[in-house]
Every structure is written in structure tokens, then in C-alpha cells.
Amino acid sequence: MRVTQKRALVRPPSGAFRRCISTHPLRDTVNIELAREQHDRYVKTLRDLGVDVMKLEPDPTLPDACFVEDTAVVRGGRALLTRPRPVSRRAEVSEVGRALEEYLECKIAEPPATIEGGDVIHLSDRLIVGLSERTNIEGIRQLSEWLRVRVDIIVDPKMMHLKSHLTAIDDDLFVGTERFRNESAVRGSRYIVVPPEESYAANTLTINRTVILPTGHPNMLRMIRDWHLDVITIDMSEFQKCDGALTCLSILF
Template sequence: MFKNVIVRVPSKTISEGLTSADEGKPIYSKALMQHENYVSALTKTGVNVTVLEPKDEFPDACFVEDVALCTSKCAIITRPGAMSRRKEAALPDMLEALENFYEHIEYIKEPGTIEAGDIMMVGDHFYIGLSERTNQAGADQMIQILESYGLSGQAVEMKEMLHLKTGLAYLENNNLLVAGEFKTAPEFEKFNKIEIDMDEAYGANCIWMNDYVIVPEGYPKVQEKIEALGYKVLVVDTSEFRKIDGGLSCLSLRF
């Protein structure tokens, strides 16, 4: 069960965020409203939410998931692969927030790069996608740190998605949403795979929160499949964040 969540309010510069999507620039006022609704949905799942102030010098800083991995034993500060995001990982308020909850904080060091959007937690095991943002050195360091705390990890080759969790979401109870290249990935054979069609692939980025599943708005087939598994569903519009390659999981650290 999750007890705590850390989020960061989007900044006025959000329209300058990194993007590979061709959907126009996010509108700040809309992004702000969508973020408030997201926090409200998180609160409904019974967690305590820590809200950090916006950082105008970092347009992507609302995507807090990428800068730290929160495990049951320690927090690990990442080293983002995107150069413009590298200093986000060292922001003092994030470190302070993590220190409130964690006695042990570890760091990924050069030449490793890793963004936690590439890491999917399944119990005490962590799948780490090798992407344009996460390299082998980063994955190796992460696995070494995890193992030192009695946890485990493995690297997953990937070719198409921006981040591992762009096309995967673990919903506990062995249920795994899979889209695109992950439908046939051998690493995920043993899961009960719920396959998501490419036209709703963005909807595969859901989050399980204490028996609820938060689902992005506008993906009815995804929502239907999750409801059919018996989960309580909360729907949140993240369309402004989609414009800068962001999804539901990117917007929070959950532990």
C-alpha cells in the first residue's frame, strides 16, 4: 500500500517542455487545473500528498517521477538522460522532501544516466528499460544499489517507447497493462497481460494506488478493461501533459 506521494506544481514555462509529440504546446492555466484534479484523485486513494513549488527554470520539473526512485528501503536520486533535466535531480526542496521520509538516500553517478520513468516496480523487483534516457551504466548502478538493500532489478531492452512506463503499468495482483513492443517482450511472459491497442497506447500509463487505478481521460477501452478486472477507477485528464510527453505516472513519486 502507498502512504505518501510527492508532486510538483507545473511552472509557467511548461510550454517549453521537451516533446516528441506533435500536439501543440500545453496551456499553463489548463495544466494547472489538470494537476489540481490529479492531486485530488491521489488524495481519494488515502495517501498524504506533499506538494512542491513550481520551478520556472525547469519546464519539465512537474514530472517528478524521473528524478528519484522511491523504494521500501531507500530513495535513489537519478541522473536524467535529458541534459536540460539533469539539475532537477539536485533541487534542494526535492531532497528535503525525500529526507523527511527516508533515512537512506543514494545517488546515480556519471557516466550512468537513468530516469525513473524507465523503472517499473513489481514488489521488491524493478524492471529497468534501456532507452534514450537510461543507459546500461545507469541501469547497472541502479541494480547494484537495489541489491545492497536486499531488492533486485533487471534491464529490459527497448526500441520504440520514450520510457518503459510509457507502455507498461503494473496494477498489482500480477496484472500488467502492455502496449506496443512490450506485448511480446519475454520479460513479461509470466504476467496476466492486458493488451492495449496502439490507438489507446497513451492510456497504458495508469497508476495503481491502494486498490484504485487512476486512468487518463479519453481512453474508454483501457478504462473498460481495468474495470473488468474489478478495480475502482478514477479518471483524470492529462491532455496538457501529453503534449510534452508526460503521463499519469510521471507526475508523482509514490511510496
């Protein structure tokens, strides 16, 4: 059983959000006002589920700063402040660090490490971390050492983030695409295979036994309800255009 989340750190999108790093074909159609409304709904959902939400101010110089998950990885009383691979995102980390230092013992990842929270799946006894386009082996080493935790690694240097393809509902229940079903890190666990046409819904967010899904994925909604789990859906259309998803929008601790 994973630890109950008590707090979340979030950061609303700024007016620069349309300049986000993204390969999505609709990136230039991002509606910033709608993105802010969707973010407000996200925050309300967390609060309704009993989470104390802390908000950082938007920064008009940092287009991707709403994706706070990438800037820190928290476990127990410690946080590793990350070193994102895109140089343009590294300035996001300092303000996140100042906010977390009130609650946690923080350490900054050092070169040549690159690591982003979107590659880190949290379980009660270990982490599963993607060795990806954004996270390298030195980043994983520093993460494991500072957080004093066992790490299982899934290797795919072509993926941006592991959690675009695989997330955990509980220690032994995963949601993911077919390609990761037989990875040793999840072998022997229950595994909900995401239909290819609903692959965006592989990124789920579980808060205190309630599963949050992006809207528009009816097959995934049915499959998760078949496990007798409570499910809430949130419209994530504008964040999807910026290659972002549910877990990207918060740091939970």
C-alpha cells in the first residue's frame, strides 16, 4: 500500500504556456485561458480528495513551469531537486526548491546528471525509473543514493518520460501500454493494458485510493471501474498539446 498523499505543490500556467516544449501537432492552438480553467479544476479535485495544495506563482519567462513534477522527486523527508535535460527548464527548479525546503531536506542533482520527475514511479518499497531521453544513469544513481531507496530501471532512450506509458495505481496494480507489460519491474503484478487508441490515459494519478483519468477515454474508464475503484475524470486537452499529463502538474508528498 502506497503512502497517503497529504500535500501537493502546483504552479498554474503562465501567459507563456503556448511556447512550451512540445512535439504535439496542436501546440500552437493552446488556449491559455482554458488551460488555466483546467488547472483550477485539477487543484479543486486534489483539495476535494483531502490534499493540502500549495501554489507557486506563474512565471511568464518559463513556459513549461506548470509541469512541476519534473523539478523534484520526493520520498520520505527528502527531495532531490532535479536537473532537467532541456536547459530552458533548469530555471524552474530554484523556486520549487525554496518551497520544498520548508518541509523537506533538499539536495540538488549535480552534473552530469539529468533527471526529471516524469520518469519516476513511486511505490512503497522502491522506485521504478525510466532511463529515457530526459533521465540518464547518473541522474538515477544520485536519486537512489540521496533518497536511500531501491530503484528498478526501465530502459527506453527514445521515450520522453516513462510515465507517459506506465503509472501505478497501487504497489501491485499498474496501468500501461502493451510495450511495457513484460518488463521485469512490473512482472508478477496486475497490469491494465491501455488500448492503443487511448494511450494518453496511461498517465493516471491516484490520490488516496481515487484514480484520476483524463476525459475522453471510455474504455480505460470502464476497465478501471471494473477493479471497483473510484474514478474522477478531468479535461486535460490544453496540457496534452504541450506533451503534459495528469502527474506532470503536481509534486505530491
